[in-house]
Amino acid sequence: MSVDEFSMSAEKRSHWLLSFWRSTVGKKVVMALTGAIGVGYVVAHMLGNLQVFEGAEKINAYAALLKSNLGLLWTARSILIAAVGLHIVAAYQLARTSQKSRPVGYKRWRSVGSDFASRTMRWTGPLLGLFIVYHLLHLTTGAVHPDFVEADVYQNVISGFRVWYVSVIYIVAMLMLALHLYHGAWSMFESLGVNHPKYNRLIRALATILTAIVVAGFIAIPAAVLLGFIS
Amino acid sequence: MHLTLNVWRQKNASVKGKLVRYEADDINPDMSFLEMLDVVNWQLIGKGEEPIAFEHDCREGICGSCGMMINGVAHGPRPATATCQLHMRHFKDGDTIYIEPWRSRAFPVLKDLVVDRSAFDRIIQAGGYISVSTGSAPEANSVLVTKQNSDLAMDAAACIGCGACVAACPNGSASLFTSAKISHLALLPQGQPEREGRVIKMVEAMDREGFGNCTMHRECEAVCPKAISVNFIARMNREYLRSLLKGEGLP
Numbered sequence: 001m002s003v004d005e006f007s008m009s010a011e012k013r014s015h016w017l018l019s020f021w022r023s024t025v026g027k028k029v030v031m032a033l034t035g036a037i038g039v040g041y042v043v044a045h046m047l048g049n050l051q052v053f054e055g056a057e058k059i060n061a062y063a064a065l066l067k068s069n070l071g072l073l074w075t076a077r078s079i080l081i082a083a084v085g086l087h088i089v090a091a092y093q094l095a096r097t098s099q100k101s102r103p104v105g106y107k108r109w110r111s112v113g114s115d116f117a118s119r120t121m122r123w124t125g126p127l128l129g130l131f132i133v134y135h136l137l138h139l140t141t142g143a144v145h146p147d148f149v150e151a152d153v154y155q156n157v158i159s160g161f162r163v164w165y166v167s168v169i170y171i172v173a174m175l176m177l178a179l180h181l182y183h184g185a186w187s188m189f190e191s192l193g194v195n196h197p198k199y200n201r202l203i204r205a206l207a208t209i210l211t212a213i214v215v216a217g218f219i220a221i222p223a224a225v226l227l228g229f230i231s
Numbered sequence: 232m233h234l235t236l237n238v239w240r241q242k243n244a245s246v247k248g249k250l251v252r253y254e255a256d257d258i259n260p261d262m263s264f265l266e267m268l269d270v271v272n273w274q275l276i277g278k279g280e281e282p283i284a285f286e287h288d289c290r291e292g293i294c295g296s297c298g299m300m301i302n303g304v305a306h307g308p309r310p311a312t313a314t315c316q317l318h319m320r321h322f323k324d325g326d327t328i329y330i331e332p333w334r335s336r337a338f339p340v341l342k343d344l345v346v347d348r349s350a351f352d353r354i355i356q357a358g359g360y361i362s363v364s365t366g367s368a369p370e371a372n373s374v375l376v377t378k379q380n381s382d383l384a385m386d387a388a389a390c391i392g393c394g395a396c397v398a399a400c401p402n403g404s405a406s407l408f409t410s411a412k413i414s415h416l417a418l419l420p421q422g423q424p425e426r427e428g429r430v431i432k433m434v435e436a437m438d439r440e441g442f443g444n445c446t447m448h449r450e451c452e453a454v455c456p457k458a459i460s461v462n463f464i465a466r467m468n469r470e471y472l473r474s475l476l477k478g479e480g481l482p
Contacts, residue, residue: 016475024404024444025434025471098443101336101403107237107250108329110303113453114401121446187447193469195462 024097027090032188034083034090039185041080042177043210046217053230056154063153088129095122117183124180131173138166161225174218181211232258232319235327236271238283244339244347250329260320264307265290265297267319284343292316292456295391298398299344300331305395305454313393313456333398337405337440350440351392351408357436358429359412361421380418387415389457396451396459402443407451409437410467411459417470427474434471 020026048066051059067073111119134144139156142148147159161167185207189195194203224230234255241248255271262270265287272282288296292313299314301307307317322328332340337350376384388411396407413430416422422429445464452461 094444098402101443108303113450114448190465195465
């Protein structure tokens with residue numbers, strides 16, 4: 001029996017899926033995959049939203065189309081809820097591990113490698129979570145929208161964003177999304193081991209461009225309403 | 232040169248420590264950082280005080296013993312430089328320097344600036360080895376290694392296990408160390424027999440020691456005295472997934 005076989009049989013090994021989830025590397029893989037679902041979703045959501053510039057008829061028809069097949073709608077929603085849930089649980093557990101790993105901090109600490117976006121992932125994440133709750137209550141259920149009209153997306157967007165502080169909330173939230181995507185959209189490739197000098201710079205550049213496009217697309221709508229371009 | 236030092240003093244692992252201020256005189260700019268501490272210690276001994284404890288061995292930048300946070304940066308302000316290779320000419324006369332030990336739950340402070348890095352040894356014990364047959368030495372040219380893999384394995388094997396990656400990481404992660412060790416063995420033919428088991432066992436050992444996870448801050452890469460790239464962390468993740476999907480001894 002080799003040393004390797006001996007140590008393998010001596011340890012009581014848990015199910016591979018369980019040890020995958022328990023390991024920090026495995027949890028980062030979960031964060032990357034669920035994050036990728038999130039990235040795909042925000043891109044689609046942003047593109048869909050831009051139809052507001054084509055008038056009420058167009059975007060309301062698009063909204064009706066999305067809700068026309070309940071089976072598809074709830075399948076998509078279930079995947080998103082599961083992805084966001086796993087992303088949050090993994091992030092929370094990993095953050096706790098990191099916190100516990102340094103019980104005594106430094107009197108002096110200076111950053112030489114990280115950037116603002118990477119250091120604020122742990123704040124932009126929860127804040128975006130809170131924003132999503134507000135956003136669902138505002139434009140999906142209408143619970144916190146004073147002039148909510150069922151199935152009239154265009155009107156709800158216009159009347160919602162005319163309230164200046166609502167627009168400010170949305171714009172600030174999208175700046176949070178910018179920070180979260182700027183770091184997350186490239187670092188998820190590292191978590192998945194997709195890394196090579198051949199394409200590392202390309203991934204970083206594409207992640208930055210994607211972040212800029214998505215956030216600019218989202219912010220354009222409250223900005224256009226506030227500036228009176230659409231009404 | 233005259234310097235003001237704020238040095239972490241801690242009698243042993245079980246008591247609380249504090250920063251103590253020292254005025255260091257007659258420092259030659261050509262001294263290394265450790266030689267500067269030697270001078271301060273001679274002055275302390277002369278006054279009948281306890282000298283500052285710090286770890287050191289080769290003083291050539293290859294053993295990984297020395298290591299301390301210098302003004303909040305592991306191994307000080309020079310990139311790819313261990314504390315022993317950092318010279319006082321990189322500081323200005325009259326500077327104030329804060330000197331603290333590595334901070335990690337897995338690296339308990341033993342005394343002053345000395346920490347216990349046995350956690351790294353336990354990660355190595357979990358899988359950082361290869362099995363070799365005893366007997367006569369094999370013919371050196373019978374196993375071929377590509378130039379690229381040979382260079383890359385050497386880049387990873389340059390890790391001296393100093394612990395700066397852990398000390399600098401906002402998450403207290405040992406990913407750069409563990410990934411360097413996993414990578415240099417996975418890149419070479421001699422490392423293949425244990426390849427799948429090694430990555431799982433070493434990652435498990437790393438987690439068991441209570442190190443944090445990698446969120447790609449890239450602080451480790453910036454302070455590593457051997458300039459080991461975070462690309463090896465991605466390689467570790469890739470090795471981990473490969474092992475998970477492939478398993479051991481299966482097609």
